[in-house]
Amino acid sequence: MSVTKIGTMFGDVVNGLFKKPATNLYPFERREAPERLRGHVVWDASLCTGCGLCAKDCPSNALDMIVLDRKAKRFVMRYRLDQCTYCAQCATSCRAGAISLAYDQWELAAPTRESFLHIYGAPDDIAEALAAEANGETGEA
Numbered sequence: 001m002s003v004t005k006i007g008t009m010f011g012d013v014v015n016g017l018f019k020k021p022a023t024n025l026y027p028f029e030r031r032e033a034p035e036r037l038r039g040h041v042v043w044d045a046s047l048c049t050g051c052g053l054c055a056k057d058c059p060s061n062a063l064d065m066i067v068l069d070r071k072a073k074r075f076v077m078r079y080r081l082d083q084c085t086y087c088a089q090c091a092t093s094c095r096a097g098a099i100s101l102a103y104d105q106w107e108l109a110a111p112t113r114e115s116f117l118h119i120y121g122a123p124d125d126i127a128e129a130l131a132a133e134a135n136g137e138t139g140e141a
Helices: 003-018 053-057 089-093 123-134
Strands: 041-043 063-069 074-080 099-101 117-120
Touching (some): 053 063, 089 099
Antiparallel strands (some): 074 117
16 A cells, blocks of 8 residues: 555545534434335225225235225225335225325334234224134135
């Protein structure tokens, strides 16, 4: 290594000691997410018709629609966050407008894999759907 390269490197090190860092101290300093960012799937059960197009059209099989009673509008949606590609095909396919992607929910860090499974629906419906699944019955659309 030549003397000029060492001098240049030493100058860069000294300058770096007195400059402000170029990075943020994430997660302590958070920036606002862009409004067009595609984040987690948000499901509005009151608008859902239970047609299951969201699950059928999902290219990554991240969604499952479990129909308990179509007339009473009792549906449960299972969303696997770790499989989602955030393509928004589910929101495009939903004719009722029950699915959207939240721009402010985008973080993917979790200590366990179970944290990536979200089950949407009424608590009683979720319990019934999980019990039926454990017994081997399927109600998926």
